[in-house]
Amino acid sequence: MAALGSSRLLPYHQISAGNPRRKSRGGRRVGVPMCHPVRCSMQVDLERSPEVAANPAEAPPRDPLAAAGVLGLDAVAEAELREKGFMGLRKTKLVCTVGPACCSPGQLERLAAAGMNVARLNMCHNSREWHGRVMRAVKALNVEKGFCVSLMIDTEGSQTHVVDHGGDSSVKAECDSGAPYYAWLITVLGLGRYEGIQIGDELVVEGGMASFEVVEKLGNDLRCRCTDPGLLLPRAKLSFWRAGKLVESNLGSPTLSTKDWADIDFGIAEGVDFIAMSFVKDANDIKQLKSYLSTRSAESIRVLAKIECLESLENLREIVEASDGIMVARGDLGVQVPLEQIPTIQEKVTDICRQLNKPVIVASQLLESMIEYPTPTRAEVADVSEAVRQLADALMLSGESAVGTYAEKALSVLRSTSWRMEMWGREDHQDHHLLQPQLAISLPDRIAEQICNCSVEMANKLGADAIFVYTKHGQMASLLSRNRPNPPIFAFTDDASTRKALNLHWGVIPLEATLSTDMERNIRETIHLMTRRGMVKPGDVVLVVSDLIPVSTAPSMFQSIQVI
Numbered sequence: 404m405a406a407l408g409s410s411r412l413l414p415y416h417q418i419s420a421g422n423p424r425r426k427s428r429g430g431r432r433v434g435v436p437m438c439h440p441v442r443c444s445m446q447v448d449l450e451r452s453p454e455v456a457a458n459p460a461e462a463p464p465r466d467p468l469a470a471a472g473v474l475g476l477d478a479v480a481e482a483e484l485r486e487k488g489f490m491g492l493r494k495t496k497l498v499c500t501v502g503p504a505c506c507s508p509g510q511l512e513r514l515a516a517a518g519m520n521v522a523r524l525n526m527c528h529n530s531r532e533w534h535g536r537v538m539r540a541v542k543a544l545n546v547e548k549g550f551c552v553s554l555m556i557d558t559e560g561s562q563t564h565v566v567d568h569g570g571d572s573s574v575k576a577e578c579d580s581g582a583p584y585y586a587w588l589i590t591v592l593g594l595g596r597y598e599g600i601q602i603g604d605e606l607v608v609e610g611g612m613a614s615f616e617v618v619e620k621l622g623n624d625l626r627c628r629c630t631d632p633g634l635l636l637p638r639a640k641l642s643f644w645r646a647g648k649l650v651e652s653n654l655g656s657p658t659l660s661t662k663d664w665a666d667i668d669f670g671i672a673e674g675v676d677f678i679a680m681s682f683v684k685d686a687n688d689i690k691q692l693k694s695y696l697s698t699r700s701a702e703s704i705r706v707l708a709k710i711e712c713l714e715s716l717e718n719l720r721e722i723v724e725a726s727d728g729i730m731v732a733r734g735d736l737g738v739q740v741p742l743e744q745i746p747t748i749q750e751k752v753t754d755i756c757r758q759l760n761k762p763v764i765v766a767s768q769l770l771e772s773m774i775e776y777p778t779p780t781r782a783e784v785a786d787v788s789e790a791v792r793q794l795a796d797a798l799m800l801s802g803e804s805a806v807g808t809y810a811e812k813a814l815s816v817l818r819s820t821s822w823r824m825e826m827w828g829r830e831d832h833q834d835h836h837l838l839q840p841q842l843a844i845s846l847p848d849r850i851a852e853q854i855c856n857c858s859v860e861m862a863n864k865l866g867a868d869a870i871f872v873y874t875k876h877g878q879m880a881s882l883l884s885r886n887r888p889n890p891p892i893f894a895f896t897d898d899a900s901t902r903k904a905l906n907l908h909w910g911v912i913p914l915e916a917t918l919s920t921d922m923e924r925n926i927r928e929t930i931h932l933m934t935r936r937g938m939v940k941p942g943d944v945v946l947v948v949s950d951l952i953p954v955s956t957a958p959s960m961f962q963s964i965q966v967i
């Protein structure tokens with residue numbers, strides 16, 4: 404049986420509807436009143452979004468108990484909390500692709516300090532030895548500097564249909580009517596993966612960067628006539644079209660190649676937290692990897708499905724159900740579907756992920772121009788804001804961090820843009836976010852889901868400062884996150900892999916703590932530690948949600964909501 408109780412473990416805070424607490428740590432007003440939100444005029448805030456005092460060196464000395472692992476709160480969340488208060492904590496998570504431009508320990512440290520929650524290693528590029536070095540550098544930073552950056556590998560997949568023009572920079576493709584029809588000899592890596600390219604097929608580079616008509620096949624080379632002028636970038640992605648329809652590649656070939664399996668073994672050995680699978684076609688692809696991970700006792704690695712091909716769109720719901728999270732991989736998606744369809748696909752995927760309670764990453768070209776330029780375009784900022792408005796769990800940098808000149812600046816644009824949009828969105832944020840369909844089937848699961856739904860509604864209406872949840876596998880924390888509450892969710896777990904997995908969930912700040920089966924004691928001790936560290940102050944209203952077994956003798960799960 405579930406019990407809904409309240410306790411007075413700490414001085415009980417009188418909550419009245421007319422006096423919602425809206426103060427931050429420093430007594431500054433942050434956020435907006437949540438009771439009866441009224442927005443009658445648009446205010447232009449000339450202040451820049453407060454940036455995190457992101458240098459962990461500036462944070463007060465770490466508590467020895469915390470250093471011993473009793474309260475593992477990462478240095479960046481702690482600094483952000485001290486700087487901006489509970490309501491100022493960023494909710495949207497940030498993923499950075501690590502490449503040559505950001506792989507030194509110093510560069511990685513700066514990205515971690517600037518809010519990188521997950522470091523992504525794209526196995527398409529570079530050697531395993533290189534990736535191993537980066538992973539060890541990230542882990543060392545976590546231990547030595549108190550960060551909590553999770554590691555993700557991204558499989559190469561059978562996407563080798565790229566153009567190689569042999570050069571380092573872009574080549575201009577022009578349709579000179581005076582030139583002979585065979586003006587272009589294009590080497591297509593992985594042409595053999597296609598059933599058969601025919602004369603007359605259309606070859607489209609990077610979703611429309613340039614187009615050609617195939618006039619002759621010469622092994623892996625295609626003699627082409629340029630039909631739409633543009634640019635050929637080094638290793639550009641391409642697609643073939645016949646009679647207005649995409650010519651699908653890899654028919655019958657497995658989603659994971661021999662190299663991918665070797666990369667996965669490498670990821671297991673290095674102890675990665677996430678594996679993102681490229682070109683997932685259906686739920687079986689995910690199930691196959693998950694069952695392999697369990698045979699290797701590596702089931703704690705979360706498997707993410709990348710939505711980037713036509714087949715994955717056809718089997719979307721079953722893929723989301725089978726996986727631990729989703730990446731909207733707009734790069735390849737934009738090669739396989741007309742670009743104007745990407746925004747609606749993104750919204751549909753994010754919606755299904757919310758419904759089915761799976762974290763979703765919006766990826767590729769978010770700030771593409773920042774690979775070369777120190778400021779984003781207005782359109783890029785609008786695109787990032789739209790993903791945040793859709794309440795995606797995470798945003799990802801690709802080339803911007805991997806090879807860009809302004810990796811840290813790009814990350815700070817993601818941070819300030821998402822923070823700003825979150826604050827704005829909160830004004831009209833109330834009950835409509837709670838209208839998610841029921842997910843659970845069994846009674847215990849339904850109880851957990853309802854507890855989380857009600858907790859978020861309560862926390863929003865009371866203007867609570869924070870939600871605390873005690874969780875083993877992260878289920879309760881993610882169910883709370885699904886409701887996108889106004890206050891941050893502090894998720895205490897004694898499972899290191901749960902902590903790393905929760906890094907990808909919207910609004911969740913995972914903490915590692917020693918938990919006992921005595922729930923009251925867990926609550927008392929974590930609040931005591933948070934208070935001693937100055938992160939919780941007398942007068943703060945904390946909503947506590949728990950689903951742990953309270954005492955060793957109790958046969959049933961005890962679930963409760965308490966306001967402290």
Ligand SMILES: Nc1ncnc2c1ncn2[C@@H]1O[C@H](COP(=O)(O)OP(=O)(O)O)[C@@H](O)[C@H]1O
Pocket residue numbers: 500501502503525527528529734801802803805806
């Ligand atoms: N580990 C790496 N080593 C070298 N270059 C990389 C690495 N990771 C990414 N890159 C570069 O950054 C670009 C953007 O990364 P990403 O979007 O992950 O790959 P892709 O362009 O292959 O889809 C890549 O095209 C590649 O040039």
Ligand SMILES: C=C(OP(=O)(O)O)C(=O)O
Pocket residue numbers: 525527557681711731732733734735736766767801
């Ligand atoms: C993230 C993507 O995958 P990759 O960078 O591996 O092509 C994408 O296609 O958008």
Ligand SMILES: [K+]
Pocket residue numbers: 525526527557558559560681
């Ligand atoms: K990849």
Ligand SMILES: [Mg+2]
Pocket residue numbers: 562681711732734735
């Ligand atoms: Mg891709």
